[in-house]
Amino acid sequence: MSKSLPYSVKDLQYDNAKFRQRSVSKVITQSLLTNTMRRDCVSCSTGKFLALLLIFGVGYLMLTHTSTAHSVSVRVADKLSVHGEGTNATGGNALFGRIGRKPPRLPPRLPPNEHGSHNDKAVHEPAKIDTDLGWVERQQKVKEAFIHAWFGYKKYAMGYDELMPLSQRGTDGLGGLGATVVDALDTAMIMGADDIVSEAGSWVQTHLSDLIKKKGQVNLFETTIRVLGGLLSAYHLSGGEKGTNVTYKGPKPVVYLDTAKDLADRLLLAFTSSPTPIPFSDVVLHDPSAHRAPDGLSSTSEVSTLQLEFNYLSTLSGDPKYSMAAMKVLEHMKDLQKVEGLVPIYISPDSGEFSGENIRLGSRGDSYYEYLIKVWLQQRSNRDNNFTYLHDMYTEAMKGVRHRLVKKSIPNGLVFVGELPYGPNGAFSPKMDHLVCFLPGTLALGATKGFTKKKAMEENLLNFEDLENLKLAEDLAKTCFEMYAATSTGLAPEIVYFHTEEYSEDGLDGGNKSSKYINDIIIKPLDRHNLLRPETVESLFVLYRVTEDPKYREWGWHIFEAFEKYTKVDSGGYSSLDDVTGLPPRRRDKMETFFLGETLKYLYLLFGDSSVIPLDKFVFNTEAHPLPIKGM
Ligand code: DMJ
Secondary structure, eight states: OOOSOOHHHHHHHHHHHHHHHOOHHHHHHHHHOOHHHHHHHTTOOHHHHHHHHHHHHHHHHHHHHTHHHHHHHHHHHHHHHHTTSOOOOOHHHHHHHHHTOOOOOOOOOOOHHHHTTSOSSOOOSOOOOOOSSOHHHHHHHHHHHHHHHHHHHHHHHTTSSEEETTTTEEEOTTSSSOHHHHHHHHHHHHHTOHHHHHHHHHHIIIIIHHHHHHOOEEEHHHIIIIIIHHHHHHHHHBTTTSSOBOOOOSSOHHHHHHHHHHHHHHHTHHHHTSSSSSOOSEEETTTTEEEOOTTSOEEHHHHTSOHHHHHHHHHHHSOTHHHHHHHHHHHHHHTSOOBTTBOEEEEOTTTOSEEEEEEOSSTTTHHHHHHHHHHHHHTGGGTTTTTHHHHHHHHHHHHHIIIIIEEEOTTTOOEEEOBBTTOTTSOOBOEEEGGGGGHHHHHHHHHHTTSOHHHHHHTTOOOHHHHHHHHHHHHHHHHHHHHHHTBSSSOOOSEEEEOOSSOOOTTOOOBOTTOTTTTTEEOOGGGOOBOOOOHHHHHHHHHHHHHOOTHHHHHHHHHHHHHHHHHBOTTSSBOEESOTTSSSOOEESOBOHHIIIIIHHHHHHHTSOTTSSOTTTEEEOTTSOEEEOTTO
């Protein structure tokens, strides 16, 4: 990798350096002897010349005698201006100080491929942690990050699914329903970012229904969790049920509900076209029709991660068809054979049976386990009747996780969740996707049912399983945080392996030599990317709410600062990274919708008041869209 700076950085640094090196006399000369003055002076009288000399001398004395105060005031003004809060440096000294300053030259625009290879700032050391800020200020920083992310998206990609922040354009990776707009909407409501609520809400009102009628193939799961979930949450938070009215901005709440129904009516085809209760993976919106994935199989996590959204839509619309279709999937899965509650990651919509033996809690497996407990929690009023099977499935699965998948790394004993790629009789793999880091949060939520641990203990609500799960949640949250702390950037890779008695590899550490776990965590070259994923901060948020232990907030702040340092793109938005182990990290030209929908939302809530979106009254869908718990 080239060590030279990109042109944009060179230019800015050169400009600043020039300013710093200018002498006081040069500043005044440049201030006073503008082209106009020089022209006038050619014909000026001796008197005028003496007057000018006097001004010159007074100005010189003022600057030389107050240089310290001057530089402080300019630094403060500079700092404030970063936040757009004015640049009123004090008195005449500052005025003189500003006279000689011209606006910095804008960096030349780079072609997209050159943007990608460097960061805008010099980044050769791990992010420094700012511990001076209080939680209110830290929460405000997260809101500023959200505004910056939205600013980039709005400027370069409004209406597209995602922003490509480096090439400054949009891309439709999710079927073209403006997924970032809908994913970001309820985050903006929660943060009180009213302008964004307005912009996103108007876009939904003006464009989304049309797109739903016109667009082609979309994935059932992605569209449900991001777009349907986002609309339903926006409906509730904007006061649609005369409940929470977080904001008055944007269209009338019913717009969100009508759009949600319109979309769900098409998505339902994935269920009704299938010969079994297991839906097809894709829907063509404009036909409308539904289709199998190319290999004919659906992902286990995808078909079992639709129920929170479809259930809530049935509640709101009074039409049970949505809930009935989605719940049939889980009812059907209840009777399928499992390995101590653990399931393979594929399922056939044609046979209704699981396919293959690959068992993991990472991609294609993850949110199956998450929704078992969350759907049970959502149906609180019915919990003891029709839905106990979900709690039973969850309890059995978590026992299975503890028995079959949890191990400790060497030499320092990090608790992790591995995989059984060849089924229960095949070899154990010490591989853990970052996606698995949703599990600590889910375990903690399942143990206390959204109450604090203190309250749950006082009221004797925790049984043996709950206590085991809570302990595992805390251990795994630490491991997930250490996956960040072990790298040079302080950001986790997509996948790690753990060093065990059976498995080791040399020379594949995360690069942070001061991490205690440098020898426990192995990161393979192809797994070193970071997509701005939310799972770890999601779990830190839930664990903070449940245990009230401030260490989870501190860990979240470390992660946020690393995102700020290495993924923020000056022109707007945040980028993914190709390699979190090297400095400076190479950027990847994509800002995933879940950065606005999930990552920043969870960080914001982590640093804020626990009474906002309380966990005993709301359940977050897997894309962090909060939906109210039935009967609460
Ligand atoms: C999100 O779309 C959801 O959280 C999903 O459950 C898993 N993948 C991404 C975030 O990483």
